[in-house]
Amino acid sequence: MPSSTERTRAHRAPQRPGDRVFAGLSTGAGVLILVVLAGVAAFLLTEAWPALVAPAEDIPGGEGVAIYIWPLLFGTLLSAFLALLIAAPLAVAIALFITHYAPRRIAQALGYLIDLLAAVPSIIYGLWGIAVLAPLSVEPSEWLAENLGFIPLFAGPATSTGRTMLVAVIVLAVMILPITSAVVREAFRQTPRLHEEASLALGATRWEMIRMAVLPFGRSSIIGASMLGLGRALGETMAVAIVLSVSGGVTFNLISSGNPKTIAANIALDFPESTGIAVNTLIASGLVLFAVTLLVNMAARAVINRRREFSGAN
Amino acid sequence: MPTTTSRDQGPDLHTPLNAAPLTHGQLPRRAPQSVFLAALVAGIALLLSGWNVAAAAIVAGFGYAVVVYAWSRAVEGPRKATDRLVTAVVTGAFLLALIPLISVVFTVISKGAPRFDDQFFTYSMRGVVGEGGGAYHAIMGTLIITGLAALISVPIGLLTAIYLVEYGRGKLARAITFFVDVMTGIPSIVAGLFAYALFALIFGPGVRMGIMGAVALSVLMIPVVVRSTEEMLKIVPNELREAAYALAVPKWRTIVKVVLPTALAGIATGVTLAVARVIGETAPLLVTVGITSSDNFNPFDGRMATLPVFSYYQYVTPGVPPDPALNRAWTAALTLIIIVMVLNLAARLISRLFAPKTRG
Amino acid sequence: MAKRIEVKDLDIYYDKFLAVQGVSMTIQPRSITALIGPSGCGKSTFLRTLNRMHELVPNARVDGKIFMDDEDLYGPGVDPVSVRREIGMVFQRPNPFPTMSIYENVAAGLRLNSTRIKKADLDELVERSLRSANLWEEVKDRLNRPGSGLSGGQQQRLCIARAIAVQPGVLLMDEPCSALDPISTQAIEDLMLELKSDYTIVIVTHNMQQAARVSDVTGFFNLRGVGQPGELVEIDETTKIFSTPSNKATEDYISGRFG
Known part of the structure; x- marks a missing residue:
């Protein structure tokens, strides 16, 4: 669309001062965004630097930045991946329900309903997680520890507080569900009617039509949306900070009282009380989080955008 | 479909595969x-x-x-x-x-x-131990900081969207589009750290100010404003622009007088949703604005209270007995959820009532 | 395998709007029946009721009866999925599945219906379908390439191969050549004439020369007036419709286009 308006003025007509100012302003705003993003990286790096060069024993824990951040990174990745594992299939199913199963008249309203899940502030999910979900999880956790204890994830012993990684993961899954399903929903909605009809005309049932036409068409969007959800889960702070009872350490055990921290939650918990090199260390961990989410998000966007071009060519 | 043909004998290529009848068993309708x-x-x-x-x-x-x-x-x-x-x-x-x-x-x-009462909305927490107290200071703090964030984000976001739709082309526009998308994925806590790092360089470590929170929220809000405004500007039909050019209206006046008013409802919706998204943010405010129990409505001077952070601290440091503080935390959460839902509802209403008829 | 279709007093509705009224016709097996008429007169809508694709539009429904041989397509207990399996369809724009290879496109319908089909049998069926669609020689060396890489005319023949692979009794074609160039159109028309020895073919077309060239029987649809439902004005042997139509409206339409 911009190109067609541009073409009309391709002859470099003399520019009016008003035009020049306005074009300058809007270009400036765009460039500012790039500057801000670069600034985020630069300022974090500046503030993290003292921790990166400090002697190991000055870092909280006394063993250097890498040793300090590693368990946090582990906790972050573990919680985010597990949350995605729950959320991604649900998101696809919800997107399918709204685009292909729900009666068309109420489909849009149902979409809003799911979007409302995204509107709930994360602090409230945290409170909900610890007040409602955690007590509910105790009994099933004990059952899991008893019956499926041979799986490392459920090794137990189950805590009686319910403030476990399992609950944090479920809360995270609920939180990333709306964004993930919204992106997938958009892709499913754009499935060419032609291809849907082609499979129906061959005598496909609704599910067979979805498998032949809708899912292949939306595949890269599903991947992209999942990564987007992963990015959200990696950076989610408050819900994890409130729910998780932490003791550091690296463990896959989801239902015990000893849970690994996540980077974001650790910052929220420790930052207000920290001074000096501890603050720099926290910022260094934030920098790691920033780098990880940036990579995940860039990859997600690249995947989604590639699909957009591909479908445009069709 | 129950196949009655000779599946087991290998396909007979000269008779149809489908001697299957059109009707076969069906479950009752209900x-x-x-x-x-x-x-x-x-x-x-x-x-x-x-x-x-x-x-x-x-x-x-x-x-x-x-x-x-x-x-x-x-x-x-x-x-x-x-x-x-x-x-x-x-x-x-x-x-x-x-x-x-x-x-x-x-x-x-x-x-x-239980605590959704007059006192909650008119008192601060100054000198309150145990029962009573309110979140007046936190509600005001949230409104001030979010308002400031909107004040920063809306012009930047709007102008960027205008650049992308009306002027942008080539590498710069592509880079901005891409990084705006990427920016939507910045974790909120990182935005908070960014604001802290920025201000710490100027004012020294340990600084806490309302404006820092506003800057942090802006980082989160700008991409949302850009994306929604961009979508709305793209819907404005090109014929309108060309009609204005044909009347010898300069481009910038065309944008200001023709394009923006046409897209106004959509832009307002997008801004409202963006505000709704950041007003509940806790983490960035936790590290930049902190918390206080008294009124402080000056965003350039020291700690302020905000509703989400208020709720958080009431919950995690309740004191003895814990119940009054826990109640205050939940009431703050309720207030927050009401604000967010009202904003969402307002956004839908704006788009429903004022949208130009684009859908048939 | 080619089946006869008999339509009796068919009314077609979108919700409360009556789109087509009172269609009765008999479509003979092993022949090509062309449906012509001005835009919006309901001929495509009518075509889509023959394999129950019409009801995919919410609240769309029909009154009246359609028999295929002796089976009522809208009878109680009839599964639309089985109907569509029995009555193949080719669309206005070629629509091979973009994520499938040429081979997989042809095999798509077969795989739906019999899951345990042997690879060798499938190979044979795919080859036979592609040969019937006059496409085999052009694609036999690249069966595993995506179908979207073919030219428009080849894609449309691929769609025909896909439709006939499941051995339907009837083949519906909704303006199959409207998106194609004259040479590809020629290829499709030749193909139709070959296929008619095995199938009942119903084709909707805007191109009257095409109807005259390929069809045995032509039906003329028209709108009674603005806002009125479409109707079948007359149906007769193609030579008769194009030389001495019995209805004035048919004559006007045909001569208007030719004149």
Whole structure:
């Protein structure tokens, strides 16, 4: 669309001062965004630097930045991946329900309903997680520890507080569900009617039509949306900070009282009380989080955008 | 479909594969509904006999899927049965997603209601120990900081969107589009750290100010404003622009007088949703603005209270006895959720009432 | 395998709007029946009721009866999925599945219906379908390439191969050549004439020369007036319709286009 308006003025007509100012302003705003993003990286790096060069024993824990951040990174990745594992299939199913199963008249309203899940502030999910979900999880956790204890994830012993990684993961899954399903929903909605009809005309049932036409068409969007959800889960702070009872350490055990921290939650918990090199260390961990989410998000966007071009060519 | 032809003898390429009749067994029209009712009754029975809610629901849900699948497979054949199974699974997934929504809303309302009173909205926490006190200072703080964030984000976001739609081309525009997308994925805590790092360089370590929170929120808000405004500007038909050019209206006046007013409703919707998104942010404010128990409405001078952070601290450091503080935390959460829902509703209303008719 | 279709007093509705009224006709097996008429007169809508694709539009429904041989397509207990399996369809724009290879596109319908089909049998069926669609020689060396890489005309023949692979009794074609160049159109028309020895073919077309060239029987649809439902004005042997139509409206339409 911009190109067609541009073409009309391709002859470099003399520019009016008003035009020049306005074009300058809007270009400036765009460039500012790039500057801000670069600034985020630069300022974090500046503030993290003292921790990166400090002697190991000055870092909280006394063993250097890498040793300090590693368990946090582990906790972050573990919680985010597990949350995605729950959320991604649900998101696809919800997107399918709204685009292909729900009666068309109420489909849009149902979409809003799911979007409302995204509107709930994360602090409230945290409170909900610890007040409602955690007590509910105790009994099933004990059952899991008893019956499926041979799986490392459920090794137990189950805590009686319910403030476990399992609950944090479920809360995270609920939180990333709306964004993930919204992106997938958009892709499913754009499935060419032609291809849907082609499979129906061959005598496909609704599910067979979805498998032949809708899912292949939306595949890269599903991947992209999942990564987007992963990015959200990696950076989610408050819900994890409130729910998780932490003791550091690296463990896959989801239902015990000893849970690994996540980077974001650790910052929220420790930052207000920290001074000096501890603050720099926290910022260094934030920098790691920033780098990880940036990579995940860039990859997600690249995947989604590639699909957009591909479908445009069709 | 039950195939009556010679599948076992290998295909006979000269007679049709499909001697299958058009009609074959079909479940009664209300079959899924009646199975669902049966499953519901079974689930309630399990619940009454002392099962955990989740366990009863899971068993009932599985029971429903299995019965529908088996019945349909016996009567209608495997293809139709799979179709019905998927329908059950997909619908179940949707219902499952509604549970947290309902539970969250119910919990927040029931726990937040006791302290949803005059005092909560008119008092601060200054000198309050135990009972009483309110979140007046925090509500004002949230409004001030979010307002400032909007003041920063809206012009930048709007101008960037205008650049992307009306001027942008080539590498710069592509880079901005890409990084705006990437920016939507910045974790909020990182935005907070960025604001802290920025101000710490100027004012020294340990600085806390309202404006820092506003800057942090802006980082989160700008990409949302850009994306929604961009979408709206793209919908404005090119004919309108060309009509204005044909009247010798300069480009910038065309944008200001023709394009923006046409897209105004959509832009307002987008900005409202963006505000709704950041007004509940906790983490960035926790590290930049901190918390205080007294009124401080000057965003350039020291710590301020905000509603989400207020709720957080009331919950995690309740004191003895804990109940008054916990109640205040839930009431703050309720207030927050009401604000967010009202903003969302307002956004839908704006777009419904003022949208130019683009959909048929 | 080619089946006869008999339509009796068919009314077609979108919700409360009556789109097509009172269609009765008999479509003979092993022949090509062309449906012509001005835009919006309901001929495509009518075509889509023949394989029950019409009801995919919410609240769309029909009154009346359609028999295929002796089976009522809208009878109680009839599964639309089985109907569509029995009555193949080719669309206005070629629509091979973009994520599938040429081979997989042709095999798509077969895989739906019999899951345990042997690879060798499938190979044979795919080859036979592609040969019937006059496409085999052009694609036999690249069966595993995506179908979207073919030219428009080849894609449309691929769609025909896909439709006939499941051995339907009837083949519906909704303006199959409207998105194609004259040479590809020629290829499709030749193909139709070959296929008619095995199938009942119904084609909707805007191109009257095409109807005259390929069809045995032509039906003329028209709108009674603005806002009125469409109707079948007359149906007769193609030579008769194009030389001495019995209805004035048919004559006007045909001569208007030719004149």
